[in-house]
Amino acid sequence: MSGTKLILGQVLDLVADPFKAPLGEAHVLHEALVVAQGKIAALGTKANLRAAYPEAEILDHGHALILPGFVDAHVHFPQTGIIASWGKRLIDWLNSYTFPEEMRFGDPAYGAEIAALYLDLVLCHGTTSVTSFCTIHPASVDALFTAAQERGMAVVAGKTCMDRDTAPPGLRDTAQSAYDDSRALIERWHGKGRATYAITPRFSPTSTPDQLAALGALWAEHPSCLMQTHLSEQTDEIAWVRGLYPQARDYLDTYEAHGLLGAGGLYGHAIHLVAREIDRLAEVDASVIHCPTSNTFIGSGLFDMAGLQARGLRIGLATDTGGGSSFSMLRTMAAAYEIGQLRHAPLHAAQLLWLATAGSAQAQHQSGDIGTLAVGSVADLCVLDLASTPAIAQRAQRANDIWEAVFPTLMMGDDRALIETYVGGVARLSAARARLARPRSSPRSAPLS
Structure with a gap:
């Protein structure tokens, strides 16, 4: 399975619209997902997916949260x-x-x-x-x-x-x-x-x-x-x-x-x-x-x-x-x-995440391709550090469930929370940051005075 990736972390799969479904039925928390040929091939436990995909490249994001892009x-x-x-x-x-x-x-x-x-x-x-x-x-x-x-x-x-x-x-x-x-x-x-x-x-x-x-x-x-x-x-x-x-x-x-x-x-x-x-x-x-x-x-x-x-x-x-x-x-x-x-x-945090992923995808009539972790969808993912700043970390440490852990990042997070951004299963964050660090060619449109 050349090119197959096993990505580990807290994989938050919103399986139903939390505006309509009870919160307990709207999400599933997995330990890992598999990307093959740029698409999501499986979700589940680390042990089961390692056994099913023994040749996959392992990318371990620890306790970070993995979401649809x-x-x-x-x-x-x-x-x-x-x-x-x-x-x-x-x-x-x-x-x-x-x-x-x-x-x-x-x-x-x-x-x-x-x-x-x-x-x-x-x-x-x-x-x-x-x-x-x-x-x-x-x-x-x-x-x-x-x-x-x-x-x-x-x-x-x-x-x-x-x-x-x-x-x-x-x-x-x-x-x-x-x-x-x-x-x-x-x-x-x-x-x-x-x-x-x-x-x-x-x-x-x-x-x-x-x-x-x-x-x-x-x-x-x-x-x-x-x-x-x-x-x-x-x-x-x-x-x-x-x-x-x-x-x-x-x-x-x-x-x-x-x-x-x-x-x-x-x-x-x-x-x-x-x-x-x-x-x-x-x-x-x-x-x-x-x-x-x-x-x-x-x-x-x-x-x-x-x-x-x-x-x-x-x-x-x-x-x-x-x-x-x-x-x-x-x-x-x-x-x-x-x-x-x-x-x-x-x-609720689940509703906010839904709007930013599956809700926007549905609005654009593209829910089968983006904004989801459903098997067969394109592996567009973002990986978030839920303790990216001291202020967020101290609040997240008190969390009693995944939503209390996520909510401080939704309220106070910024680009420092991003650990990785995958597009079609390809890691894109480092290259984007490197390009942004280069000097731009366009001059300032007007001098400061």
Whole structure:
């Protein structure tokens, strides 16, 4: 069994949705798992798996926690360089930071550099799959898929489309070019290796009805693609949409009227939904993506996890780089917990981990491939030290069960907690850290004064 690996540790297998199943039925704790040909071949005790796979290479992570690699369901990789910029309201933030930075992606070399940087950063945080907006430049999509292919990562991405004069001139396409560019990118990338294409109107305020209709037609022609956009992030954004689309029943209707509502649709933020929007999202089996650090950083509001879970919506979890203030899904889980507390509906550690793995994978209709330790799934894994800092270690020492041991790392952990990140069974963490340690070629955009 050349290439087979026996990986030892505390293997936490979430076998059922802890929002629906009792906690005792939602997880199984194993001592080891086997990786063969890049996929999970078996889980069980160390003794049984050693006997069954005597020639396997043994990788012993001791008492570390082994989980599926984190799945980040909504990011903007081109905003890597502006993460943690001083926050304003959404519209000001876009004009001050996002749009000027995205204009730089007209240079394919810059796009390639940031794509590589971004994926290395997330690998160092245990994230093995992302769903990303790119820029209007097709080369930005090529850059991200190419960098992901080099690292073996499953990535969803698409060219961001904007043709309305609410976007700056340097970041506008047209209804026709958005359709043509997106179709060419679908043909080049969708379903190739681990690449999935997402048709990507940024959001209704930056697209004309003609562009939304063109992208809706494209989705109908390529229904195996996903579709990603933004929905009801801030109240002033909703008022903006109402002024631009006075005939629409609500924000969601601006997408629905143009063929951009359906299963496979990923709607980022979805904080200030009205009853009709929730009903329609549930009816078509669409997904909403919770972006907690972004929602607090930009002051957007508090996502209604309990209410939307009760309606049976698919819900993913995301950093929303760079509106979100961290590349870390650990920090994102902590923020989701805090928002749950403010909503008087705190989330259990099992629910947080589910959202960051299987929940996001289900939201992206990729649950058979990522976000799981099921036999036959791709061996995308993260390995966490549950005592990575003195503060975490002293709390974890008092733990009475696995959840008390895990929770301090979810609340206080960072990249220091990562022992290893496996992508398709290949260890990727050391190489990513080494690349990040090299000097970058891009100069500072402006001198400090």
